[in-house]
Amino acid sequence: MVKLTMIARVTDGLPLAEGLDDGREQKDLEFYKQQAKSLFKKLSQGQHEPSRMSIETGPYIFHYLIEGGVCYLTMCDRSYPKKLAFQYLEDLKKEFEKVNRSQIETVARPYAFIKFDTFIQKTRKLYLDTRTQRNLAKLNDDLYEVQQIMTRNIQEVLGVGEKLDQVSQMSSRLSSESRVYAAKAKDLNRQALIRKWAPAAVVIGVVLVLLWMRRSIWH
Secondary structure, three states, X not given: OEEEEEEEEXXXXXXXXXXXXXXXXXXXXXXXXXXXXXXXXXXXXXXOOOOEEEEXXXXXXXXXXXXXOEEEEEEEEOOOOHHHHHHHHHHHXXXXXXXXXXXXXXXXXXXXXXXXXHHHHHHHHHHOOOOOHHHHHHHOOOOOOOOOOEEEEHHHHHHHHHHHHHHHHHHHHHHHHHHHHHHHXXXXXXXHHHHHHHHHHHHHHHHHHHHHHHHHHHO
């Protein structure tokens, strides 16, 4: 079953449209949406990823295709036929290009084509039941081949970047904590010096005052 559908611009990863499951079966949808956005960000960095790929993540699998500077992505159950998933994306691509082609490169705000969700939901319903005559015909279509499309794991695709981000964040945090620690240490050292020498300073001060008073009396 199709759980999530997102469309984004490849050059900058800007989300253009989105279609969601009804949410009753999936409480952790937001987690996978963030993964999808991380994938769009990765693709926008010009990593020369394939134009079509399947990416395993937990009990689900992302399928995406890139064409015309746009990435069409869906997340399905692992048991959902790969061929149907990519034909679903093809249907979305054809309609999206027909309706929005002239504006794809110029929009600046996220989800500028949110109205496309209506078409996403209508098309998604056609692909829900894999046993319908329509979908069985698509599965048996030898002209549409998906065997050569690479399948990878989400850690392979995003893992290195995520680790680098984590290292960078940890480094920044440690640097900040180090500065705080150094400031506290300096303050503690100053307080320790004051405690160590304060009695002696008081004694010397008293002696100096007494000497000054004695000298003043004698004069």
